[in-house]
Amino acid sequence: MKIRIALTGNPNSGKTTLFNALTGSAQYVGNWPGVTVEKKEGRYRAQKEVTIVDLPGVYSLSPYTLEEVISRDYILEEKPDAIINIVDVTNLERNLYLTTQLLETGIPVVIALNMMDIFNKSGDKISIKALSQRLGCPVLPISALKNDGLDPLMKTALELANQKKKFEAVHKFHPTVETALDKVEKILYHNDNANKDLRWYSIKVFERDDKTLKKLNLPRDIVKDIENIIHNAENLLEDDSESIITGERYELIEDICSAVLQKKQTGLSVSDKIDRVVTNKWLGLPIFIFVMWFMYFISVSTIGTIITDWVNEEFFEVIVTDAATSFLESAGAAPWLLSLLVDGIIGGVGAVLGFVPQIMLLFFFISILEDCGYMARVAFIMDRVFRRFGLSGKSFIPMLIGTGCSVPAIMASRTIEQDRDRKMTIMLTPFIPCSAKIPIFTLMAATFFPRNSLVAPSMYFLGIAMVILAGVLLKRSALFKGDPAPFVMELPPYHLPRPKGVLIHMWEKGKSFIIKAGTVILAGVIIIWFLQSFDWSFQMVETDQSILANIGHAISPLFAPLGFGSWEASVSIFTGFLAKETVVATFGVLFGIAEATEETTGLYPHIAALFTPVAAYAFMAFNLLAAPCFAAIGATKREMGTWKWTFIAIGFQTGLAYLVALVIYQIGSAIFYGTNITGAVIVSALIVGAIVYLLFKAYMENKKAVAQN
Amino acid sequence: MKYLNEVPIGSTVKVQKIEGMGPVKRRMMDMGLTKGTEVTILKVAPLGDPLEIIVRGYALSIRKAEAKCVVVS
Numbered sequence: 001m002k003i004r005i006a007l008t009g010n011p012n013s014g015k016t017t018l019f020n021a022l023t024g025s026a027q028y029v030g031n032w033p034g035v036t037v038e039k040k041e042g043r044y045r046a047q048k049e050v051t052i053v054d055l056p057g058v059y060s061l062s063p064y065t066l067e068e069v070i071s072r073d074y075i076l077e078e079k080p081d082a083i084i085n086i087v088d089v090t091n092l093e094r095n096l097y098l099t100t101q102l103l104e105t106g107i108p109v110v111i112a113l114n115m116m117d118i119f120n121k122s123g124d125k126i127s128i129k130a131l132s133q134r135l136g137c138p139v140l141p142i143s144a145l146k147n148d149g150l151d152p153l154m155k156t157a158l159e160l161a162n163q164k165k166k167f168e169a170v171h172k173f174h175p176t177v178e179t180a181l182d183k184v185e186k187i188l189y190h191n192d193n194a195n196k197d198l199r200w201y202s203i204k205v206f207e208r209d210d211k212t213l214k215k216l217n218l219p220r221d222i223v224k225d226i227e228n229i230i231h232n233a234e235n236l237l238e239d240d241s242e243s244i245i246t247g248e249r250y251e252l253i254e255d256i257c258s259a260v261l262q263k264k265q266t267g268l269s270v271s272d273k274i275d276r277v278v279t280n281k282w283l284g285l286p287i288f289i290f291v292m293w294f295m296y297f298i299s300v301s302t303i304g305t306i307i308t309d310w311v312n313e314e315f316f317e318v319i320v321t322d323a324a325t326s327f328l329e330s331a332g333a334a335p336w337l338l339s340l341l342v343d344g345i346i347g348g349v350g351a352v353l354g355f356v357p358q359i360m361l362l363f364f365f366i367s368i369l370e371d372c373g374y375m376a377r378v379a380f381i382m383d384r385v386f387r388r389f390g391l392s393g394k395s396f397i398p399m400l401i402g403t404g405c406s407v408p409a410i411m412a413s414r415t416i417e418q419d420r421d422r423k424m425t426i427m428l429t430p431f432i433p434c435s436a437k438i439p440i441f442t443l444m445a446a447t448f449f450p451r452n453s454l455v456a457p458s459m460y461f462l463g464i465a466m467v468i469l470a471g472v473l474l475k476r477s478a479l480f481k482g483d484p485a486p487f488v489m490e491l492p493p494y495h496l497p498r499p500k501g502v503l504i505h506m507w508e509k510g511k512s513f514i515i516k517a518g519t520v521i522l523a524g525v526i527i528i529w530f531l532q533s534f535d536w537s538f539q540m541v542e543t544d545q546s547i548l549a550n551i552g553h554a555i556s557p558l559f560a561p562l563g564f565g566s567w568e569a570s571v572s573i574f575t576g577f578l579a580k581e582t583v584v585a586t587f588g589v590l591f592g593i594a595e596a597t598e599e600t601t602g603l604y605p606h607i608a609a610l611f612t613p614v615a616a617y618a619f620m621a622f623n624l625l626a627a628p629c630f631a632a633i634g635a636t637k638r639e640m641g642t643w644k645w646t647f648i649a650i651g652f653q654t655g656l657a658y659l660v661a662l663v664i665y666q667i668g669s670a671i672f673y674g675t676n677i678t679g680a681v682i683v684s685a686l687i688v689g690a691i692v693y694l695l696f697k698a699y700m701e702n703k704k705a706v707a708q709n
Numbered sequence: 710m711k712y713l714n715e716v717p718i719g720s721t722v723k724v725q726k727i728e729g730m731g732p733v734k735r736r737m738m739d740m741g742l743t744k745g746t747e748v749t750i751l752k753v754a755p756l757g758d759p760l761e762i763i764v765r766g767y768a769l770s771i772r773k774a775e776a777k778c779v780v781v782s
Contacts, residue, residue: 059739059740060735060739062732062735062736062739064731064732064735064736065732065736091765091766091767093741093765093766094740094741094765094766094767097739097741239744240730242735243727243734243738243743246735246738246739246743247738247743247744250741250743250746251743275768279752279754279755279761280755281752281753281755282755284754284755285755285756376770379770380754380759380761380770381754381755381756382756383754383758383759383772384754384756384757384758384759385756387772486732486733486736486737486771486772486775487759487770487771487772487775488733488736488737488740488769488770488771488775489769489770489771490740490767490768490769490770491761491768491769491770492768493767493768
């Protein structure tokens with residue numbers, strides 16, 4: 001018989017550690033359909049027929065955040081056989097808040113009282129028996145980190161699961177609330193959806209929980225009757241019903257805690273002392289800058305680059321390519337197959353896989369920061385800056401990583417809890433120029449602005465300016481409109497990172513990049529290779545005769561208003577989707593210069609013939625902002641969860657790139673070359689005017705809002 | 710009426726009420742800021758916002774804008 005046990009608890013309560021300890025290595029990560037939050041499922045080490053489901057860490061089962069809705073939908077709809085509620089004993093009050101809600105779902109609950117080792121050392125005392133009595137469910141002390149008490153915990157959980165009995169919560173609220181709940185229960189008894197879990201539904205209906213009311217779809221007269229009952233209780237207790245229940249829960253918990261806990265008064269904990277320094281008014285920022293610099297220095301600019309370069313230039317370009325070539329040639333493979341495997345797949349996928357070491361290193365550091373508790377402080381320190389343009393303090397890390405590669409940057413946005421902030425971060429992070437875009441800027445700057453050292457770096461400023469501008473504008477768009485997400489965030493106590501957890505996290509990130517992004521990239525690579533190697537009669541030809549060249553000719557008029565309407569430029573933009581490095585390489589192929597890099601001076605005259613300097617700058621801006629490479633699009637799809645949002649992101653990026661390039665070329669040409677004022681120039685001027693107006697409006701509204709407060 | 714954002718750093722106050730409604734209010738209450746709870750203002754972030762407070766024995770960070778909804782005494 002199959003048994004499913006759900007694992008729930010607050011964030012930072014040691015849930016993941018317990019999950020890893022219970023499942024060992026037999027775990028996999030799966031996505032919930034349509035959403036980006038991960039659900040983990042694993043098999044219990046000792047009994048493989050038992051599935052353990054790791055639900056997202058939540059503080060409550062309120063209907064407001066994605067994670068909470070996922071957790072409660074899983075519990076109510078999928079009905080696991082038992083719930084293990086992991087409770088951090090060193091933070092009992094807040095942890096038990098979720099427990100009181102879980103106990104009302106009707107599913108049997110076992111409490112795993114975690115961090116007992118730390119608790120015992122502190123000298124505090126707890127009566128586990130009394131706690132179990134007051135909550136009406138078994139309570140077992142464990143230490144997930146030290147693997148203590150896990151077998152008895154699972155034994156109890158399995159016993160409960162096998163009984164398949166409905167659980168009845170024993171805790172009661174204020175008499176006035178209970179009277180109201182009784183009345184609601186009597187009404188709901190006749191509703192088919194609600195009468196299986198009456199206690200849960202009557203509390204939720206009493207709280208006026210939107211999601212529940214929608215699900216029950218009660219007739220209008222019944223809603224009116226219930227509304228009367230709620231009003232009555234609200235008048236008596238002088239608060240709204242949702243707050244009454246929340247307050248009642250905490251009062252109940254305070255009562256329980258004072259009965260079962262004996263706290264020894266202690267001074268500052270080690271964690272408090274660390275925090276005094278780390279988020280200190282004066283030292284906070286310098287320490288933050290140092291930590292970020294160190295992480296970046298190791299994983300992006302030194303060790304990471306060395307390994308990535310070796311993988312790209314030695315491993316894939318020389319070792320694998322040579323081996324594959326000689327093998328295929330000796331096997332007498334057809335030239336097209338050789339070309340597909342070597343130029344297409346090994347070249348394309350290899351360029352992407354080269355980033356795996358960098359990604360793993362970055363996630364090694366990110367896991368450490370998250371595990372030790374510093375990540376919450378990063379958000380704490382940077383929130384003020386990023387909030388101004390609609391992002392969260394946690395958006396800083398993706399933006400920083402984005403200077404190396406957009407793929408891990410987009411993946412790093414996972415740490416942002418707020419759905420809106422996360423989506424916006426994913427959309428805006430690719431504006432930060434990644435290392436693969438640098439050769440484009442270098443080539444263009446060297447060709448057209450050899451004496452101006454500011455042109456290439458100006459792309460960074462343009463990228464940052466666009467993040468801010470787009471952030472301010474997007475925040476006001478229908479997609480992201482609404483009240484600002486609350487920034488009510490726990491600052492968890494510091495602790496030493498656990499090597500095992502850090503390594504698992506790092507490996508999972510690397511693996512998911514290889515698998516998920518890899519499938520998208522592989523398909524993309526094959527398509528582009530096909531287009532650039534064949535003509536319409538499916539004969540193998542040079543690139544300038546290929547279907548891709550044809551497409552280049554066809555789409556080049558689109559880019560004419562931006563100043564780069566040549567088919568070569570169009571083709572290079574197209575191949576840029578493969579990997580931004582290939583933009584320069586494509587010019588090399590098209591002009592018959594093998595192995596072209598941004599330092600190949602032979603390329604300069606050819607490039608100079610294609611662009612005017614202003615058009616070259618517009619070309620740089622377009623490449624900076626337009627849809628990122630396949631790997632980054634794959635990562636976007638993975639983190640956004642749906643194709644709809646992926647296309648919104650790509651469409652927004654490319655659309656903005658087009659507008660910016662248009663404005664640069666048209667207005668730039670009018671100013672520097674005195675070209676005639678045409679329709680396109682007027683349109684560009686209007687775009688600039690509209691953006692300035694919107695920004696001004698946003699600024700004035702912001703000022704008004706500040707003044708009102 | 711006094712609000713949480715007006716309380717000097719280092720002092721401890723009692724929550725009277727949370728104003729407003731919807732997700733922000735519920736979230737703050739879920740995190741333990743209910744009527745009668747003691748709150749200590751620990752510090753302000755290096756750039757002047759958000760605040761770090763101690764509630765129910767743990768550290769919580771909230772923005773000044775949110776602290777403005779918390780009536781204290």
